[in-house]
Amino acid sequence: MFRFLLRRLAVLIPTFIGVSIIAFSFIRLLPGDPVALLSGERVMSPERHAQIMHDLGMDRPIVIQYLDYLWGVMTGDFGRSVVTKEPVLRQFLDLFPATLELSVCAIIFAIVLGIPAGIFAAVKRGSYVDQTLMGTALVGYSMPIFWWGLLLIILFSGMLQWTPVSGRISLMYFFPSVTGFMLIDSLISGQEGAFKSAISHLILPTIVLGTIPLAVIARQTRSAMLEVLGEDYVRTARAKGLSTFRVVGIHALRNAMIPVITTIGLQVGVMLAGAILTETIFSWPGIGKWMVDSVSRRDYPVIQGGLLLIAAIIMVVNLVVDLLYGLINPRIRH
Amino acid sequence: MRKTLAFAAALMAATVLGGVANAKTFVYCSEGSPEGFDPGMYTAGTTFDAAAHTVYNRLLEFKPGTTEAEAGLAESWTISDNGLEYTFKLRPGVKFQTTEYFTPTRELNADDVIFSLERQLKTDNPWHQYVPGTSWEYFAGMGMPELIQSIEKVDDMTVKIVLKKTEAPFLANLAMPFASIMSKEYADKLDAAGTKEKLNQQPLGTGPFTFVGYQQDAVIRYKANPDYWGGKQKIDDLVFAITPDASVRYQKLKAGECHLMPFPNSADVEAMKADPNLKVEEQEGLNVAYLAYNTTQAPFDNVKVRKALNQAINKEAIVDAVFQGAATPAKNPIPPTMWSYNDKVEDDAYNLDEAKKLLEEAGVKDLSMKVWAMPVSRPYMLNARRAAEIMQSDFAKIGVTVEIVSYEWAEYLDRSKAKDRDGAVILGWTGDNGDPDNFLHTLLGCEAVGGNNRAQWCNEEFNTLVMKAKETTDVAERTKLYEEAQVVFKREAPWATIDHSLSVVPMRKGVEGFVQSPLGDFAFDGVDIVE
Numbered sequence: 001m002f003r004f005l006l007r008r009l010a011v012l013i014p015t016f017i018g019v020s021i022i023a024f025s026f027i028r029l030l031p032g033d034p035v036a037l038l039s040g041e042r043v044m045s046p047e048r049h050a051q052i053m054h055d056l057g058m059d060r061p062i063v064i065q066y067l068d069y070l071w072g073v074m075t076g077d078f079g080r081s082v083v084t085k086e087p088v089l090r091q092f093l094d095l096f097p098a099t100l101e102l103s104v105c106a107i108i109f110a111i112v113l114g115i116p117a118g119i120f121a122a123v124k125r126g127s128y129v130d131q132t133l134m135g136t137a138l139v140g141y142s143m144p145i146f147w148w149g150l151l152l153i154i155l156f157s158g159m160l161q162w163t164p165v166s167g168r169i170s171l172m173y174f175f176p177s178v179t180g181f182m183l184i185d186s187l188i189s190g191q192e193g194a195f196k197s198a199i200s201h202l203i204l205p206t207i208v209l210g211t212i213p214l215a216v217i218a219r220q221t222r223s224a225m226l227e228v229l230g231e232d233y234v235r236t237a238r239a240k241g242l243s244t245f246r247v248v249g250i251h252a253l254r255n256a257m258i259p260v261i262t263t264i265g266l267q268v269g270v271m272l273a274g275a276i277l278t279e280t281i282f283s284w285p286g287i288g289k290w291m292v293d294s295v296s297r298r299d300y301p302v303i304q305g306g307l308l309l310i311a312a313i314i315m316v317v318n319l320v321v322d323l324l325y326g327l328i329n330p331r332i333r334h
Numbered sequence: 335m336r337k338t339l340a341f342a343a344a345l346m347a348a349t350v351l352g353g354v355a356n357a358k359t360f361v362y363c364s365e366g367s368p369e370g371f372d373p374g375m376y377t378a379g380t381t382f383d384a385a386a387h388t389v390y391n392r393l394l395e396f397k398p399g400t401t402e403a404e405a406g407l408a409e410s411w412t413i414s415d416n417g418l419e420y421t422f423k424l425r426p427g428v429k430f431q432t433t434e435y436f437t438p439t440r441e442l443n444a445d446d447v448i449f450s451l452e453r454q455l456k457t458d459n460p461w462h463q464y465v466p467g468t469s470w471e472y473f474a475g476m477g478m479p480e481l482i483q484s485i486e487k488v489d490d491m492t493v494k495i496v497l498k499k500t501e502a503p504f505l506a507n508l509a510m511p512f513a514s515i516m517s518k519e520y521a522d523k524l525d526a527a528g529t530k531e532k533l534n535q536q537p538l539g540t541g542p543f544t545f546v547g548y549q550q551d552a553v554i555r556y557k558a559n560p561d562y563w564g565g566k567q568k569i570d571d572l573v574f575a576i577t578p579d580a581s582v583r584y585q586k587l588k589a590g591e592c593h594l595m596p597f598p599n600s601a602d603v604e605a606m607k608a609d610p611n612l613k614v615e616e617q618e619g620l621n622v623a624y625l626a627y628n629t630t631q632a633p634f635d636n637v638k639v640r641k642a643l644n645q646a647i648n649k650e651a652i653v654d655a656v657f658q659g660a661a662t663p664a665k666n667p668i669p670p671t672m673w674s675y676n677d678k679v680e681d682d683a684y685n686l687d688e689a690k691k692l693l694e695e696a697g698v699k700d701l702s703m704k705v706w707a708m709p710v711s712r713p714y715m716l717n718a719r720r721a722a723e724i725m726q727s728d729f730a731k732i733g734v735t736v737e738i739v740s741y742e743w744a745e746y747l748d749r750s751k752a753k754d755r756d757g758a759v760i761l762g763w764t765g766d767n768g769d770p771d772n773f774l775h776t777l778l779g780c781e782a783v784g785g786n787n788r789a790q791w792c793n794e795e796f797n798t799l800v801m802k803a804k805e806t807t808d809v810a811e812r813t814k815l816y817e818e819a820q821v822v823f824k825r826e827a828p829w830a831t832i833d834h835s836l837s838v839v840p841m842r843k844g845v846e847g848f849v850q851s852p853l854g855d856f857a858f859d860g861v862d863i864v865e
Contacts, residue, residue: 031745038377041712041763042475043751043785052469084369085465085534094550150581158585165586168552171361171573177549283577285551293366298744 001326008322012315016308020073023307024066027300033058034082034298056082058300073308079301081294088305092287096309097180098168099279099286103271105202106210111264114214118221118260122229123248133218140215145274149208149281156204163203166283170197205282209274213267220263224256231255257328265321269314359571360845360861363583363592367551367576370465371537373511374454377471379854384574386511387857388556389431390539393422393447394509398849398860401620401672401768403509407442407540408493417500417807418483422447424491429561430517431544435536438519442540444487449518451485451495454478461521464530472512476766477501500805502812503769510767511855514539542859543572552576568847568862587612587840593863594841594848596856600658600716606840617850618671619837621714622664622773623762624829625705625725626788628755633698640827642692643758644682646732647830652721660838664831666820668773671852672765673809674816679824681831689732702735704757706750710743713854714762714835721832722760750788759788760832768853770816775800778828791828 035052036044044052053059057068072079078088117137121130157165164170168182175189183202186194228234229252237251276288287306294302368384369376376382386392395406408422428442453461454473462468473479481504483496497504507513520538524530537545542564543556554574558567575592577583583595584602588609598606607614627634627643634640649663665681668674693701707722708715715721719738726736739757741749750759766772776782779800780792796819803815823829839850844865851857 031742033744036744036748038469038471039475040377041747041761041786042377043747043782044475045785048474055469056467080467082467085375085467086370091550153582153585157589161589165589165591166577166582167575171359171553171575171591174547174555281579281582283552283575283579283582285549285576289551289578 005323008319012319015315016312017070019311020070020304020308021066023304023311024069025062027295027298027303028062030298034300037298038083069304073305078305078308081302082299083294083297083302088301089309091290091302092306092309094180095285095287095290098182098284099272099275099288101181101183102202102205102209102278102284102286103268103275105206106271107213107264107267109206109210110213110217110267114217115221115260117214117218119225119248119253121218121222122225123244125226130222134222137215137218140211141219143211145208145212145277146281148211149204149278152204152208153281164197164201166201166281168198168201168284169194170201173197205278205284208281209271209278212274213264213270216263216267216270217260221256221260224259225252228252228256254328258325261321261324261328265318268317272310272314357571358569358863359573360569360594360858360863361573361575361592362856362858363577363586363595364554364574364856365576365580365583365595365597366578368548368554370534371545371548372465372516372534373514374450374470374473375465375468375534377475382511383856384554385537386514387541387855387859388543388572389537389541389545390511390514390516391428391541392509392511392513392515394505396509396768396851396853398857399851401506401765401852403506403768406509407447407515411505413807417502417805418497420495420497420504421488422493422495424493425563426491428540428563430520430540431538431559431561433536433538433544433546435532436517436520436523436538438517438538440519442515442517443490444493445518446515447493448485448487449521450515451482451513454512455482455485460525461530461533465534470512472510472766476507476510476512478507500807502804502807503767503771506767506769506772542567564859567859569858572858584840587842590842593845594839594856596839597713598838598840600660600838603658603660603838603840611843612840613843613845614838614840615848615850616660616836616838617852618662618669619713619835619854620669620671620765620768620852621762621854622667622669622834623712623714623721623760623832624664624667625758625760625832626750626829627758627827628753629789629791629828630753631756633696633701634703634758636696636698637826638692638696639698639701640830641682642689642696642698642732643729643734644827644830645685645689645692646728646734647725647832648684648728649832650684651728652724653833655724656715656717656720657833657835661833661835664834665824667778667823667829667831668770668816668820669765669834669852672768672770672773674770674813676817676820678817679820681824682827686728686731693732693734700733700735702737703729704737704739706746706757706759706761707738707740708743708746708760709740712762713764713837714833715760716835718760751785753784753790755790758830761788762832764854765852770812771800771804774816774819774823775804778823789828791826793822793826793828796822796826 035049080087117133121133124130153165156163173191173194178185178188182198186198234252237247275286276292279286279288291306366380368381371385373382373386391407393406393408394403397404407425409425411422413420430438453459454470481497481501483498486494488494517538521533524532542559542562544559546555546557548554556572558570560566580597580599586592587595606612627640629635653661653663666679705722705725708718722738729736763777777786780797783790783792799815799819803812806812844863846862846864847860
């Protein structure tokens with residue numbers, strides 16, 4: 001187990017370097033440089049442009065810039081945003097809890113609804129229930145996030161006024177950020193109603209961000225269950241006279257979970273991509289919006305640092321998923 | 335679930351509205367996050383709204399709703415006869431804000447003014463690079479480093495700025511956000527504590543609102559400055575709720591979660607006007623969109639060809655299609671809200687027969703040309719491609735074939751500067767300081783050829799007029815010179831002037847005292863809520 005972990009960690013290093021090279025070079029392949037964009041329509045003199053490029057170290061050979069950057073990253077320095085001049089790592093750490101909080105809620109939402117829906121559809125295979133569930137899942141999977149988000153806002157916030165339109169908490173509540181997680185901070189603050197307000201702000205973004213993973217998980221659970229339900233040991237279990245609940249819930253489900261967990265692990269990447277749009281619609285101050293802005297401003301340090309950090313998170317999540325396999329299926333224990 | 339939700343919503347609405355009524359909190363659904371809180375370091379309007387117009391003041395301020403600079407922290411000023419020395423008498427008794435992080439012990443004096451400007455001017459000033467990578471972009475962009483000779487302290491309450499050359503728009507420049515006046519005492523304290531960067535994170539000035547806190551990309555909070563020299567505000571708290579999506583801003587406004595929003599979708603404006611809880615204020619923005627010919631390349635070096643094309647553009651159609659009416663066709667290169675706008679100038683009327691005749695006279699047949707369409711939406715031109723397509727079909731009617739080209743934005747800005755550029759470029763400008771010089775000289779002067787002057791147009795008569803206007807400080811005389819320059823511009827037609835867009839500001843019915851700035855700023859000094 002320990003050797004497996006070490007081996008996996010060793011693989012992470014070249015992957016990380018690969019990602020850093022891609023992040024570093026691709027953004028530079030885009031036409032346009034960040035310094036010219038700083039001044040917009042106001043033309044900057046060539047001398048001044050050269051001076052600022054020099055100040056930012058962008059006039060050096062690209063390999064040197066890369067090595068310098070890599071060294072910085074290894075020492076925990078991800079550089080400073082060209083636009084805001086703030087350190088990239090600090091901005092990331094400030095914003096990431098918001099994304100994490102939303103993603104965790106969305107994935108819980110997707111799992112809690114997706115797995116039972118998938119099981120139910122598999123057990124009732126071919127019935128109207130199955131077709132309705134899978135049809136809904138297909139619609140959910142195909143839903144453009146942006147449109148879906150606006151639709152929910154207009155319906156639930158605009159017309160019915162059940163939920164707030166956007167943001168993380170009502171503006172009436174104001175307390176220092178301790179953990180960065182609004183649900184926790186609002187509880188700690190002790191302000192009456194703050195926690196409730198934080199929850200009500202989470203509802204719509206959670207649904208929007210969780211919709212696609214929900215659909216994927218439901219479909220994956222259904223097909224994995226169908227496969228397992230046809231296995232000999234399930235027939236044996238039934239023949240033993242076990243209740244349907246025990247057959248499906250214990251014997252079948254545990255074996256069907258392997259591909260589902262893989263899917264859930266992969267959804268983390270999908271989630272971070274979806275967060276970009278969801279955060280924009282719901283004015284959710286996370287890393288998604290931050291990354292999009294940085295691309296349009298050619299803010300190299302932010303794009304590079306953001307990509308690296310996100311890639312690192314996805315790699316770690318995948319590692320955790322690999323370790324989870326062993327917990328669920330003893331045959332894959334390392 | 336439904337009940338709980340409804341209860342939560344009711345509770346929230348009650349707290350929001352209750353809160354608004356008791357403490358008078360004004361919520362502004364702003365369109366983006368500020369880059370920082372030191373206005374000198376940045377160029378975005380979003381940053382200026384959050385930092386410059388709330389926390390800070392300047393020596394001169396733009397009179398609300400106009401582009402005229404009036405007394406701000408400088409109570410009065412004199413200009414020497416040669417136009418090179420500006421002496422400012424500071425307003426006495428101006429207090430800096432008291433915050434959780436700083437309590438001032440003295441009032442505004444000359445040291446603060448010198449500190450605020452010199453850090454941008456002098457490369458050896460210890461505050462010049464207090465945040466690594468600072469470029470003081472606006473200060474440089476307005477040509478201040480080449481203009482200012484020295485900033486001197488005459489006495490505690492008097493500052494003298496000596497220029498290297500005469501420059502009439504200088505006073506207007508001092509009313510711009512980058513010239514915000516900071517507290518030297520506060521800066522010294524930060525320096526001593528080794529936390530210089532906080533100057534950009536926890537701002538402290540003399541303005542109408544005191545900074546309370548910023549949660550990145552989410553909320554900025556201010557409270558009314560009780561010691562404000564201009565009098566205390568009618569509202570108690572000011573909140574910027576950062577809401578990047580225009581449709582979501584609209585929903586928040588409708589739900590009463592904010593009182594005022596900038597930049598609505600033009601498609602939503604009609605519905606906003608019809609909503610009994612909202613009102614919409616419109617004003618011509620300080621901007622212009624244009625099609626710049628390359629006047630150095632044949633056949634566009636021929637004024638008849640330029641005039642012919644100008645007469646073939648249906649501006650009304652562009653304004654309708656691109657802005658749904660939220661713009662006015664432009665005839666001059668400066669907007670109507672700017673002083674010296676020459677209303678007597680007659681525009682090239684949309685007349686295809688006349689256009690064909692002019693082309694014939696110029697001996698031009700089967701002309702094919704490129705029209706450059708910007709890849710981004712700007713306030714002065716929401717959809718350049720749509721505008722280019724309308725021009726394409728208009729020009730086809732007079733036998734001119736148009737190929738529409740576009741590049742990535744930074745590339746577009748760069749390539750369109752080239753003197754040998756092929757084709758006419760759609761671009762525009764939003765004014766910085768409300769001075770006509772900022773349009774006429776900056777965009778059309780001979781010095782700007784190969785740079786901001788996308789028409790590559792250097793006309794001696796025009797250039798002499800705008801240079802002369804730059805050197806005289808008498809506004810009446812300058813007005814005359816600029817009016818004349820606009821006549822020359824129209825005659826020579828280096829651009830087809832396309833439109834001046836309207837700035838549309840929707841707000842709740844109960845909002846009072848909000849004055850739209852022609853400069854496009856959102857300032858909440860004097861705003862009140864009666865609901």
